[in-house]
Structure formats: structure tokens, C-alpha cells
Amino acid sequence: MEGDAPWYEAAFVVGVTNALNVAADGLAAALPPLDDLAAGPEAAAVFADVRAFYGASDVPEPLRVIARDPAYLADVWGAVKRAFADRRLTRRHKEALAFAVSLTTRSAFGLRFHLGELRRLGVSERGVMEVVGVAQMFSSYTKIADSLQLQSDMADIAPVDTSGVPEAGDG
């Protein structure tokens, strides 16, 4: 995992994971998810792409919640699909990141959804427990560090990536 590119990818996964989680956990009760008919043809076309990406008949709740504005839905989905695509990081690894973030932020939707994706992508219960273990242990370390206000002694040891900004679509 050399260079900055994997870290940009990971950050984008974390960002859109939280974006989906807040819409699902915070909004879904107040703004019920729309089905294809209620969402209209423009949103239904996005839903079809979502189903193909996840190989599922259902569309995740947060996307059906925001389908009230189909153009917004299309842009959010474009970002989500790009973030989770196989690139420098595999889709499987990205789902592990999303699962860990959802666990850490206590998102009921995110936990359920990304656990399902991990399993669909072939991760066993042992593999799931590996991610749970890392999330749990580093939730402990971070709170110990915060409680004692420790300063990082590793922040400056990573090599600097001097490469430029890649062309859109690269890696």
C-alpha cells in the first residue's frame, strides 16, 4: 500500500459510508424509503444500476430515502459507486473499512449492510471477526490515548508521496 492513492480511496469510502449511514439511521424513520414506482423513472434508472452493482434485488434504504431528488440521488450514487469500486484497494477491503467504520460509529444500517456485503464477497465469519477485533482493539487504544492525551510518535515516519495528481480514471 505505497503512496497516497490507497489512503485517498480509503478516505472516500469512509466519507460516503457515513453519508449513507446518516441518511439511513437518521432519516429513514421520518422520510420513508421510496419504491421504484414512487421514486419515478429517473430514480428507477439509478436503482437499476445500484442493483447491478450489489447483485441484489433490493436497493439500500438511504438511496431510496434520497430518491425524492433523483438528480441528487444520481450524484450521490456516482460517488458511492466510484468509492467502492475495485481500484488500488479491493472492493472486499473497502467493505471491511466500511463495516469497521459503521461498527465504530454505531450505525445499525451500516453494520447490517456492510456485513451483508462482506459475506457476499466471500469473507467468512473468521474474516468478519478479524475486522471486529481490529475495530474493537483500536477503539480501545484510541480512548486510552485520548484519556492520557498522548501525542502520536508515528505521524512523521511515513514516507512522503511526491507523485502528482493522477489523471481522472487512473488506478
Added chain:
Amino acid sequence: MPTVRLRDASEYPEPARRLFELSKAWFGYDFKAPPAMSRVMAWDPHFGGPHGRAMKRAMAPGEFTRGEKEMVAAVVSGANACTY
């Protein structure tokens, strides 16, 4: 500024100092002084021992590589708003 005085490695008993050497190997980096968290964990070996073993077990390569797990740890730390 830490809320406790982080002791110098020389202030720890010999078994803890041996663990500091192992932590260099774990991180693959020759720290001038043991990392702050290593020194905190060595304060109470009856806590730090099992906690450290659980961490090493969780971070060991399995279905996910050590590198993949380090990135999971980084995003969990970020989600916890921790800069350490």
C-alpha cells in the same frame, strides 16, 4: 501534553524493556524511544499483556493482510477522532 509523565525506558523493569525491543520489530521501525502507547501498556503488565496479545491476534494476517488491517485500524482511529 500527556496527562501523565511518560517514563523513560530505563525506568521500567527488565521484562518491560525486552517488550520494548519487540515493539520495534512489530512496527518495523527503530524508534529512538519506545512508542508512548508501549510505555503506557508496560505500566501495568497485567493489563497491557492481555491487551497487547489481543491486538496482535487481531492484527495477525488471516483473511485480511496486516496492511489491510492497519488501514482498518486507521479508519477506526479516524472515526474515533483520535490523532494518536
